[in-house]
Amino acid sequence: MLLKKDRRFAFQGRIVLLSDPGEDMVEIMVALAKLQGGSVCNYFPKINAQQAISDLEGQGLSVVEHDHLRGTKACLDASLKTLETFALPEDISITVIDETTSPQFVSEVVEMSEKCGVMSVPGWVMRGTGPKGVFFVAQNSAGEPVACAGSFMCHPKNSSHAQDAFWGMLATRSDRRGQGLACLLGAKAIIHMWEVHNARGFITGVSADNLSSKALCKKMGLSNSDWQYLSCIDHTIFGGDAITK
Numbered sequence: 108m109l110l111k112k113d114r115r116f117a118f119q120g121r122i123v124l125l126s127d128p129g130e131d132m133v134e135i136m137v138a139l140a141k142l143q144g145g146s147v148c149n150y151f152p153k154i155n156a157q158q159a160i161s162d163l164e165g166q167g168l169s170v171v172e173h174d175h176l177r178g179t180k181a182c183l184d185a186s187l188k189t190l191e192t193f194a195l196p197e198d199i200s201i202t203v204i205d206e207t208t209s210p211q212f213v214s215e216v217v218e219m220s221e222k223c224g225v226m227s228v229p230g231w232v233m234r235g236t237g238p239k240g241v242f243f244v245a246q247n248s249a250g251e252p253v254a255c256a257g258s259f260m261c262h263p264k265n266s267s268h269a270q271d272a273f274w275g276m277l278a279t280r281s282d283r284r285g286q287g288l289a290c291l292l293g294a295k296a297i298i299h300m301w302e303v304h305n306a307r308g309f310i311t312g313v314s315a316d317n318l319s320s321k322a323l324c325k326k327m328g329l330s331n332s333d334w335q336y337l338s339c340i341d342h343t344i345f346g347g348d349a350i351t352k
């Protein structure tokens with residue numbers, strides 16, 4: 108709440124993160140990690156990353172380097188193409204999580220994401236009552252969630268990244284992978300954000316060895332950038348979890 112209008116910070120539903128590094132980056136990251144258990148710095152110049160990582164580690168944080176992917180109009184084009192060509196498996200229906208969704212279903216979505224190793228956003232964010240955004244879920248005929256994806260506007264209006272939306276939280280239950288569900292839900296999220304929330308950029312952080320996710324991002328028009336997405340964890344607070352894959 109305190110940082111909501113500060114153009115240096117962002118909130119993508121999981122944690123408050125730093126989007127405008129500056130010379131006090133380490134100090135801020137340590138403070139955010141102490142409060143939240145973890146912190147992320149977006150848009151950190153790759154060229155300076157090694158020094159920053161050792162400084163953060165020197166402060167007791169465990170740093171996970173993620174590639175910082177971003178796309179603009181190419182994401183919309185790829186998404187429209189996906190919707191044009193995709194044939195939905197017969198037993199699948201797509202739903203948006205909103206205020207009418209049952210708490211039980213939201214919990215099932217969180218559980219499914221976590222089984223895929225992806226930290227979900229809280230229910231109130233998923234429902235769209237926090238940051239502007241959308242969260243899509245694919246359900247099978249038994250009503251079980253089998254895939255999900257979301258996107259949220261994350262910067263205040265006065266930020267130089269104001270029109271960049273965080274996109275991701277993609278997870279597909281292992282028995283339903285390879286059927287195009289992540290692509291479809293990811294595409295729907297991009298189109299929604301472009302048309303409804305005026306997003307013109309899409310950002311995400313992906314671990315360098317997560318080849319399936321990187322291939323998916325590439326297909327959806329996001330590509331590697333000159334930035335690093337620095338993810339820090341204070342394991343004394345956060346346990347062994349990671350913020351993203």
Ligand SMILES: CC(C)(COP(=O)(O)OP(=O)(O)OC[C@H]1O[C@@H](n2cnc3c(N)ncnc32)[C@H](O)[C@@H]1OP(=O)(O)O)[C@@H](O)C(=O)NCCC(=O)NCCS
Pocket residue numbers: 223224225254275276277278279280283284285286287288289290291312313317318319320322323324326351352
């Ligand atoms: C990444 C993940 C969401 C993909 O889900 P999915 O529903 O199987 O993906 P799709 O079927 O829509 O595949 C879309 C594209 O992603 C890429 N892709 C998906 N799985 C892949 C794999 N195992 N190897 C390489 N590329 C892969 C391909 O480009 C594919 O397009 P193509 O089939 O036309 O080649 C799923 O593997 C998952 O839940 N992984 C664990 C969680 C995770 O890493 N999430 C991403 C967090 S950033």
